[in-house]
Amino acid sequence: MPDPWPTAITNIKPNSVRVRGYDIAELMGRCSFGQMVYLLLLGEPPDAPTGRLMEAILVSSVDHGATPPSALAARTVASTGASLSASVAAGVMSINRHHGGAIEACAHTLGEVVEKARFGKTLDEASDDVIGGYKKRGERIAGFGHRVHTADPRTRRLFELAAEAGVGNTPDTEPSHVDAARALERAFARAGKPLPINVDGAIGAILADLGFDHATMNGIFMIARAPGLVAHVVEEQHRMKPMRKIDPASHTYDGPADRTAPNQE
Numbered sequence: 134m135p136d137p138w139p140t141a142i143t144n145i146k147p148n149s150v151r152v153r154g155y156d157i158a159e160l161m162g163r164c165s166f167g168q169m170v171y172l173l174l175l176g177e178p179p180d181a182p183t184g185r186l187m188e189a190i191l192v193s194s195v196d197h198g199a200t201p202p203s204a205l206a207a208r209t210v211a212s213t214g215a216s217l218s219a220s221v222a223a224g225v226m227s228i229n230r231h232h233g234g235a236i237e238a239c240a241h242t243l244g245e246v247v248e249k250a251r252f253g254k255t256l257d258e259a260s261d262d263v264i265g266g267y268k269k270r271g272e273r274i275a276g277f278g279h280r281v282h283t284a285d286p287r288t289r290r291l292f293e294l295a296a297e298a299g300v301g302n303t304p305d306t307e308p309s310h311v312d313a314a315r316a317l318e319r320a321f322a323r324a325g326k327p328l329p330i331n332v333d334g335a336i337g338a339i340l341a342d343l344g345f346d347h348a349t350m351n352g353i354f355m356i357a358r359a360p361g362l363v364a365h366v367v368e369e370q371h372r373m374k375p376m377r378k379i380d381p382a383s384h385t386y387d388g389p390a391d392r393t394a395p396n397q398e
């Protein structure tokens with residue numbers, strides 16, 4: 134028998150399933166999906182406010198209507214008669230550098246600002262430098278600007294929950310990615326081009342401050358968006374004619390009218 138290969142994620146034995154050492158039956162009903170994703174990817178469970186923050190990140194990205202490329206790709210493939218798995222996979226395959234990828238790319242840029250601020254510059258000076266560099270190269274800074282929203286409600290709520298979890302807001306100690314995001318927002322305004330931090334930028338900042346590896350950040354977006362893609366594919370299969378010409382912009386919403394979320398506490 135060859136030497137066994139190592140895995141540190143889940144230990145399966147007869148009548149026992151332990152994820153990162155924890156009995157899955159003990160976690161079930163006590164641990165939220167966000168806490169579980171955090172445990173799975175970082176190896177240790179989050180404290181309660183960080184678990185709520187992680188849960189909010191997943192909820193914030195669950196769907197953004199019929200126009201994002203992943204929904205369009207999933208619906209287009211579904212309309213050809215493809216299976217649920219093939220259609221959802223098509224949606225996931227369109228989550229890349231320019232869709233969902235702004236999370237990782239923004240975390241990288243915020244890292245540049247944080248690095249400069251560690252070596253003597255203020256966050257504002259570091260942000261001006263970084264924006265100047267991107268402008269010179271003719272590149273956009275991922276995580277800023279939005280096609281639809283000028284004050285994205287998801288961003289504000291994520292930063293509120295981040296503050297409750299003690300993430301960011303440490304300008305007097307170690308510069309954080311959340312503070313760097315706010316400093317870049319101020320720098321865009323100073324440069325005469327006020328661009329809001331978008332939801333991807335907020336998530337990139339928070340995940341970087343929580344210590345997530347850049348390589349897992351697009352994966353967190355995929356985990357969050359998978360339920361939305363399943364919903365789009367199932368709706369396409371049940372409500373629409375096969376092989377229709379899909380114009381993403383010419384849809385109309387006919388779901389429930391606005392209502393208040395039930396209190397789950």
Ligand SMILES: CC(C)(COP(=O)(O)OP(=O)(O)OC[C@H]1O[C@@H](n2cnc3c(N)ncnc32)[C@H](O)[C@@H]1OP(=O)(O)O)[C@@H](O)C(=O)NCCC(=O)NCCS
Binds near residue numbers: 332
């Ligand atoms: C999301 C995005 C495509 C929306 O773009 P838009 O509102 O249609 O804006 P436009 O592409 O028309 O750009 C308007 C101006 O703002 C500038 N701009 C927009 N977003 C910018 C950014 N992130 N960094 C630098 N400049 C930006 C453009 O260069 C353009 O400048 P100009 O008028 O001098 O030519 C754009 O803001 C962007 O590329 N953002 C970065 C990628 C990102 O975060 N994607 C995730 C979205 S949730």
